[in-house]
Structures are given as structure tokens and as C-alpha cells.
Amino acid sequence: MPEGHSLHRLARQVDDVFGGRRVRASSPQGRFTEGAALIDGRVLERAWAHGKHLFADIEGGRVLHIHLGLYGAVSFGGDRTFTAASSIGAPRRIGERELPGLGDRVEIGDADDDDPRPAPGSGQEKLVCGVSAARVPALVAPAPRDTVRLRLQTVHGWADLIGATACQLLTRQEADVLLARLGPDPLNDDAPDAFVDRASRTRRPIGAVLMDQSMVAGVGNIFRAESLFRAGLDPWTPAREVGEQRLTALYRDNGELMRMGVRLGRIVSTTREHRAAAPGGGRPSYYVYKRQGQACLVCRRETIVVEEMAARKLYRCMVCQH
DNA sequence: CATCCATGCAGAA
DNA sequence: TCTGCCTGGATGG
Numbered sequence: 001m002p003e004g005h006s007l008h009r010l011a012r013q014v015d016d017v018f019g020g021r022r023v024r025a026s027s028p029q030g031r032f033t034e035g036a037a038l039i040d041g042r043v044l045e046r047a048w049a050h051g052k053h054l055f056a057d058i059e060g061g062r063v064l065h066i067h068l069g070l071y072g073a074v075s076f077g078g079d080r081t082f083t084a085a086s087s088i089g090a091p092r093r094i095g096e097r098e099l100p101g102l103g104d105r106v107e108i109g110d111a112d113d114d115d116p117r118p119a120p121g122s123g124q125e126k127l128v129c130g131v132s133a134a135r136v137p138a139l140v141a142p143a144p145r146d147t148v149r150l151r152l153q154t155v156h157g158w159a160d161l162i163g164a165t166a167c168q169l170l171t172r173q174e175a176d177v178l179l180a181r182l183g184p185d186p187l188n189d190d191a192p193d194a195f196v197d198r199a200s201r202t203r204r205p206i207g208a209v210l211m212d213q214s215m216v217a218g219v220g221n222i223f224r225a226e227s228l229f230r231a232g233l234d235p236w237t238p239a240r241e242v243g244e245q246r247l248t249a250l251y252r253d254n255g256e257l258m259r260m261g262v263r264l265g266r267i268v269s270t271t272r273e274h275r276a277a278a279p280g281g282g283r284p285s286y287y288v289y290k291r292q293g294q295a296c297l298v299c300r301r302e303t304i305v306v307e308e309m310a311a312r313k314l315y316r317c318m319v320c321q322h
Numbered sequence: 323c324a325t326c327c328a329t330g331c332a333g334a335a
Numbered sequence: 336t337c338t339g340c341c342t343g344g345a346t347g348g
Contacts, residue, residue, distance in 0.1 A: 213330090310336090
């Protein structure tokens, strides 16, 4: 269930752990044996992301390209020199979760100040295989489960990729072709212009345009639902009727939400005030996503509905979004 | 146990 | 618009 924030966290983690280091690579599952052999023993120079795509520059000029799709995830494990063991991507077993980054302090008022999970480095966090890294003096990588498409490893730790839609080695030119198909990524500080220019010329609903990775990269179903609610926009509004100013604001707000997601390791769209005053209690992270039939945090009426748009669930408040 | 479902997307129809 | 990829948690019997 990875949206752009997860891929940027993943890129950061892979870069922290493997960047500039010689890595071992293998494909226990067998579907990336050739690629793994080409990576094995080379330096992983740098890991980076654009939208929902992860890239890693490999010594010699090739580029590892990973797309997690709907099911993909990477679990990390290792000794203390690893930032924090965690799993990034689709939700997995309890204890394999995305964790806020080490040393990150949540400062913004909208951010969660009540995250129930233990802080990384506290020794309380649960790590892959149920083993706390703090208690492991030397690295002993567990045998990978047989669904692991790619295992990367150094003397300090490992990363296991499962369930990915794409895991391939590209030439630099092939990577450029792929990048050219993607729109600007708010998490890479790309200007909104390309998104605004194209969106203001199409009659397609703004809800569909936001999900189109060639229009803006990294927005998924949750960011779509939540950013449109925050903007008070009906997802079915033709994009060209939204206006350049609101399109720009929408792009920037998606950037805000995604940066928050990078810091927290999960998406929190509601303001602290709205969370605290939620009808029926609880501290919901979302305004509309998967909240159909419940009371809206803003208008407090039971006006949140779920529909389908292009074969994906679409959530909105019938009162607050026009 | 079986079945459904998902924060995604390419390719066929 | 529909199907398939590919994984595991949630749900229901």
C-alpha cells in the first residue's frame, strides 16, 4: 500500500544502509537471479525515489528499479549501525511497521503527538523476526523466506524485497525513459507548473488526474481522498474547472501530506484539533479514507460516501466537498 | 479452512 | 473497462 511517502522513506533507508557500500545480492525466489548476480559484489552508489518508483545506482552504470505495486514491501534487519529495522510498504505482520526515522522530531502542529508505538532506538521496537536489534551483538541474517525476490546484504544488515510489481536492472537510458513518463514529484521539490498546466487543460475528473502518475508522481488513493477533502473539492469536478490557483494549492498540499508521511511513516491528514474533537471519540488519521458511513470530522454529519472511480474506491464527504 | 480485499498499474479488449 | 500480477492480513464459516 505504498504511496510516494513510503518509497521516499525506503529510498532514504536503502541509501543510509547500503549507499556507497559494496553489497551482496541474491534472489532466493529465483525471479531476479540474473539481476542479482550483476549487482552482487558491486557498490550501491545511491538510492533515490521518484513518485512510487525506487531506484538505486549500481557501480558500472546500471540502475536497479523497484516498484512495490499493491503488495510489495521491504523488511530490514541488522545490527545497530542500521538506522532502524523496519518494514516499508504493504502492511505485514505485527511488529513489522514503518517507524519514524531516528532523530526525527515531529514539530508541526498537524503532526501526531500521540503515536502509540515505541520510538526507534528505545529498545522497545519490534523488529523483523521478532528480534530487537539492540540485543543482537553480531549480525546473523535469518534465512530468507522463499518469496524474497531480492536480498541485499552487507556485513551490518540486510534488506528483503517481497511482492514487488517490478524489480529489474535498467540502463541509465532506460531509467530516463521511465522517468520521462512520470509527472513532477512534490517530495523532490519539483515545481507544480507541469501538473497545473496539464491539469488545467483536461476535462477528466480531478480525482482521476491526481491518481495519474504522469500528471503528478507519488499520489495514491489515500492522498487523493484526503487532499481533495482538505481542499473542499469534489473529486468528480473536471480538472480544468478547478482553476490554476487551487490546482497549485492542491499540489502543494499533497507535498505537505507526503512530507508528513515521510516523517511519521504513515499518513496523518487530520489536524490535531479535528482529531481531538472527533465525533464518537477515537483519533482518526483520515477525514474520509475508509470512513464511509461515519460522521464527518468537520460537518459532523454522516455524509461520507464511498464510490468507484476508474476501478478504485473513492471516498468523499457529500457536504464538505464541492 | 476458504474467501475477500488492498495505499498499484500494465496490458489486453 | 477488465484481467492479472503476487502477497498476506482480515473476515467469515
